[in-house]
Amino acid sequence: MISIRNYVYDRLSYGIKPKIDRPDIVLERGIGSCGEYVGVLLGLARLNGIACRTIGRYKCPATPSQQGVPLIPDARSCMVRILHPRVWLGADGIKSR
16 A cells, blocks of 8 residues: 555645546646545555545544534545554545655
């Protein structure tokens, strides 16, 4: 998964788009939003037999009292979760290398 992540992050720059395009279009364009990074990561991981899923609209709460509370409209992130081997591990979809 690290090799896939590095491949994607080496080829894309971060940019906000009004819609999420298909992974092939994103890779050709070379610019993607967090949702597009996630789409490319999911596609490549699944093609390589890595169990994964996406989650969205999540951010770390500013205070413990906000845990479990939807952070809308401030939640603008999405992530990839990888199953390893019986535990879901999170990986941020935004380029933060």
